[in-house]
Amino acid sequence: MTVTNMKHAYWSGVRDALPYIVVVVPFATLFGIVAIDAGLTLAQTLSFSILVIAGASQFAALQLMLENAAISFILAAALAVNLRMAMYSAALAPHLGSAALWQRILIGYLNFDQSYILSVTKYENEPDMLIASKVTYFMGVALTIATFWCLFTYFGVRVGSVIPINLEVSFVLPIAFLSMVAPMIKSPAHIAAAFVSIIIALALAGLPAGSGLLIAAVCAMATGVIVETHLEQKT
Amino acid sequence: MNYTQTEIWLIICLMAIGTFAIRYSFLGLIGSRRIPTLIEQMLRYTPVAVLPGMVAPLVLWPTDATNGVTILHLGAAFAALFVAYITRKVIWGMLAGLVVFFSPLIITLL
Numbered sequence: 001m002t003v004t005n006m007k008h009a010y011w012s013g014v015r016d017a018l019p020y021i022v023v024v025v026p027f028a029t030l031f032g033i034v035a036i037d038a039g040l041t042l043a044q045t046l047s048f049s050i051l052v053i054a055g056a057s058q059f060a061a062l063q064l065m066l067e068n069a070a071i072s073f074i075l076a077a078a079l080a081v082n083l084r085m086a087m088y089s090a091a092l093a094p095h096l097g098s099a100a101l102w103q104r105i106l107i108g109y110l111n112f113d114q115s116y117i118l119s120v121t122k123y124e125n126e127p128d129m130l131i132a133s134k135v136t137y138f139m140g141v142a143l144t145i146a147t148f149w150c151l152f153t154y155f156g157v158r159v160g161s162v163i164p165i166n167l168e169v170s171f172v173l174p175i176a177f178l179s180m181v182a183p184m185i186k187s188p189a190h191i192a193a194a195f196v197s198i199i200i201a202l203a204l205a206g207l208p209a210g211s212g213l214l215i216a217a218v219c220a221m222a223t224g225v226i227v228e229t230h231l232e233q234k235t
Numbered sequence: 236m237n238y239t240q241t242e243i244w245l246i247i248c249l250m251a252i253g254t255f256a257i258r259y260s261f262l263g264l265i266g267s268r269r270i271p272t273l274i275e276q277m278l279r280y281t282p283v284a285v286l287p288g289m290v291a292p293l294v295l296w297p298t299d300a301t302n303g304v305t306i307l308h309l310g311a312a313f314a315a316l317f318v319a320y321i322t323r324k325v326i327w328g329m330l331a332g333l334v335v336f337f338s339p340l341i342i343t344l345l
Binding site: 022023026027030038039040041044047048051052053054056057058060061063064065066068071074075077078079080081082083084085086087088089090092093096097101104105107108109111112171172173174175176177178179180181182183184185189190193194195196197198200201202205212213216217218220221222224225228229 | 236237238240242243244245246247248249250251253254255257258259260261262263273275276277278279280281282283284285286287288289290291292293294295296297308311312315316317318319320322323324325326327328329332333336
């Protein structure tokens, strides 16, 4: 493995990540604004983005914090949003499982939607890639996205401190959630799951904040699997 | 928001640890063993199972409306959902929803 090739793999990762920046920038800025408005400090908001790096779950945690949900419910709901990443981990394991321990730990920390999707696509298109190139490509993608995510969270904090928007009493958060979930709806089973989630969450809205949501989520997951299995048997 | 500083830090740290554990799981501990099919199927539905249930009460009973939900709320929610679904892009949905929601303000400014 020459140094030139490693550099090449790294920069091709950076290049492939660039189009995703368009989404990361406004999303991270919004998180910064909402978090500072909700009452988090600069250090807490930045720690959130640096340590967790998972947009949807950060927004979910913030929403439940605004509702004063119990900490256990906040963690359960926010981590449930991230559970799909176990799937990413499983998909990356055959490609990156033989990397050094410290590299796998770093990959685990940076294993989010964009880094997973771009890397797996790249590895499948270029089956001859060496493990070292695979790792550097992954880092090229992941470090680019993560850097913009953290920088623009900070930018959002600055914007939110200058212009107090009071998002606690506005409608920006629901709009963000709807825009996040719509592109994930890809099959009748997804629609069924979303529908069950909505009905049960509304029906249980009187329960302590966050608890109805967890029951709704479990029922919705089960619904998704049942509908999927049912549709597969038909064909 | 009614949490002590310690509680907020606790939430952030536990989320960081939990998220890392999820992301590292197969890469680190489980190696190349396969996930049971049922678990894999359930994992695929986690975002669509959590987010709609979280957003539905916020749309129907908005926290900024003293007189209940308005046509502006419903219109903005629909615009965000519809545009993000058609374009498959989060950003266009967010823009569409925001433009509809703030349309009275935008019209005044114009």
